[in-house]
Amino acid sequence: MRNYFKYAVVLFLVVSLLALGGIGCSTKEEGGATPTPAATPYKVGALFASSGFNSTLGQTQKPTVEMLVDQINKAGGINGHPLEVIIYDTKSDTATATTLANKLIEDGVVAIIGPTSTGESMAVKTITAQAGVPLVSCAAGSVIVEPAGNNTWTFTTPQLDYVAIDRIYTYLQEGNITKIALLTDTAGFGAAGRKWLVNQTMLSKYGLSIVPDGDQTYGTSDVDMQAQLTKINGTEAQAIVCWGTNPGPAIVARNMRTLGMTIPLFCSHGIAFKSFIDTAGTAANGVIFCAGKLPIVDQLPTTDPQKALLEKYKTDFDAWYGSGIANTFGGHAYDSLMMVVDALKAVGPDKAKIRDYIENDIVNWPGTGGVFNMSPQDHNGLPRDPKQAMILVKIVNGQWTWLQD
């Protein structure tokens, strides 16, 4: 009986060898390359969470890259070489991300941009570092690039996680608020934020304290937060800080309206999406959140160094993908890719040189997230001063309004 086992194992192996051999050639999704016969393409890899629980953040990243590649190649490529970006979907899964990272390295890419989330980035960075491939992540976890000395091959373009909290807490302090309550998502984005929100050093810095029973959480798929809010309603909290991505904060906003709660609600850039306003309806009005400048680009003064770039991104993306969808997370992909592109322009397809370029020559570099100044000690490059790094947006009459303070 058992002899046949071995048969079929062999059969399987033969079949899978054939399958792998045959399939292995064409599983890549290419990012709009228009190769010219003479010049060899410059290959860059990209890992985004286009599906899975991080897909809200990752959704606009792939189309942003595809759009940029199209623009670049139509304009003649990089020094005549077409740009080829191989984009894989990590499905928000860390193990998949590492497998795909390895694949990209085998595919011969000179740099990798992404992944979308901190977890995936943490898993991928050891692989890319070991292979000597620069990684320009689109995730906000400070652990990804700090300390820079331990992360020589890793960079990241979003404002770091604690900066967002700094921004909100600065505003609270200036508003003479001392007692707050938290309502955070137990997963990913929200949980990462909570880590900093409850950090004692952070709280003391701004003279804040979390009221007893004020540290509440909700599950990503929860449909109702009234119980948690009722709890908070019975405390002395003067404001609620909610960290998470849609639909959680939208539900929180609506529940607060239902319960007749009047204290202000502050959120993270996780709600910098039109869908927040759509799903929260009138309850969205009055909510204040921190973000990069993209949501209120039309309200920026013409002297702002990022305004032209942001407007172009927005217009181009509206035309490419659909109106009103461009968001700051797609912007991080923009920044990551363009840094690599600039490096390629300057030093060509050399992994170590690209790394060096990004570390040393990305100075006073305007991107969608801000003006970057990378250095050997700082692999993020954005200001740590919260007021310089992020702005505040208030939703008024269903529109994003720049809250200047």
Next chain:
Amino acid sequence: MLARLRSNWSYLAIAALFVVLILAPFNWFLGQYTTLLIFIGIYTIVTVGLCLLMGYTGQVSLGQAAFFGMGAYISAILTTTYSFNPWLAMLIAAVITGLFAYIVGYPIFRLKGNYLAMATLGLGLIMWILFKQLNQVFGEPDGISGIPYLSIGGFVFNSSFRRYFLVWAFCLVVLLISQNIVRSRTGRALRAIHGSEEASESIGINVNQVKVKILVLSAVYASLAGSLFAHHLRYIGAQPFDFLASVKLVVMAVIGGLASIWGAIFGAGATHVLSDEVLLRFGDWDVVVYGLILVIVMIFMPEGLFVKLKELFERFRLRYRQRGVEH
């Protein structure tokens, strides 16, 4: 004649299998799939345990990812925060996970069929929630990073190439041990229990004890696989240990044919090749195709793809026979 033909073929098959496994990670052969093969090896170890539990003993576990996760997390925590020797950590993880399975096993196995499935599902989910929530212990939300490589003396398993052999060495040892169990008295006891628990009791088999033992064994396997997983990825988050992960493990076991030890390689392999290579070509539709394939395979090949292939192979052999070809 028949016997000699059979054994010739089987030696050939084993030899071929080993040759392929040994040559696989070289760049001129299957080198670019080394990482994929490492994952297949790791998951095969878990799958074998499930095969023993579900196929031979006839129980159900929809929460196996919990054991996998425990192995991974315990290894990760001990080697990072407490700087334990990774091998020692792996051993401790296996012991703790096994103990946990032992404690949980007796009450759980009073349930049968659908209710057992529910209970294991519940347990798996509870563990997953704990992994996500107990930040002080399990390091979420950023997970646990900086997990060191495994090493023997000065030889560090710091490349995919080296880890491939490590993982497959473990895997083959596990397979051979399980093969032995199946052919031993315990194996016969397992099959007896699958056939009829009351009958087994009546001939003196302590059914509950055997069931729990196999659960513990499968948990230990899963834990070892989890540790290998941690030392390979060097970063652990809660995501690979959710309900869908447990489902995937069951699928691997079923596709490989529940009552087949070597089929576990096939099950783990086919599932991974499917999701990592084949489904990629469908872009956004990959999930839809995956669901469809699951349904179709389960309807038409409930004993597993592997077993079906064996059957087909058998039929060809017999037909070949019947044409009167002589050796």
Next chain:
Amino acid sequence: MSSAQFVQYLISGITLGSVYALVGLGFTIIYAVTKIINFAQGEFVMLGGLLSFTLIHRAGLPFVPALILAILIAAAVGAAMYLLAIRPSRKASVVSLIIITIGAAIFIRGIAGQELTKDFVRLPSFSGEESISFLGAHIDPQALWIIGTMVVVTIILHLFLNYTMVGKALKACAINPVASSLVGINPKTMALVAFTLASALGSIGGVVLAPLTPLNYQAGIMLGLKGFVAAAIGGFKSPVAAVFGGLLLGIIESFVVAANWGPFTSAYKDAIALVVLLFILLVRSGRLAEEERAG
């Protein structure tokens, strides 16, 4: 805790619990008649919400007809799932059937994401958004719709099962499939009815939930799980038990948050529900084992 707060917790628990109950009813009906746990049950809630939204916004249908059509379509999907995926599996094992329903769930979820929408959708509230005051607590009017629908559905179901031919046949099949086939009740037809009915119930849940909280194509996973726990608490036997299970689950979740005792913070409310489930399973394990053998 003040009395107003108590009422608030109770109401939000009952609201959530009603949704869980509707999903749980579906699980119970299918399990009672066919002994299958349908892991795709949660997806029908999702379909109810997403289909309604799509019919209103893409097909331009008026509100009420869109809702009704959405429920009918979902019911049809349920029937199709039974005919195409379950019936052909004949005497498949417990494990195979579980995997089949999971595969079907993944399939339905994927198609919904691709064909309907990947965004979160919300329907307009049935009767406005002004919250209603009740014993010091505030209630969103949609919550009343949810609870009310659940009550009405349960009553109708009860009448159906006990006073109509089809309903009684269904009940008979649940109690004793062998005997019922002997008196001419076709178990396959009953299974079809069960699946169709369960999907309809799930989608009704989705339709009343969508105005209260945004749903997307992945909403079915968690709701399915909770509905499953609700049905399990109810013992998978009678609709009333499932409703009781759902309400109990919702209330427990709400009060776990309220208590906020030591380690049992709101983050663990899901785990608490599962622990309750395990506890009930283990406590009744003796009787359940006998039922498995007999059924």
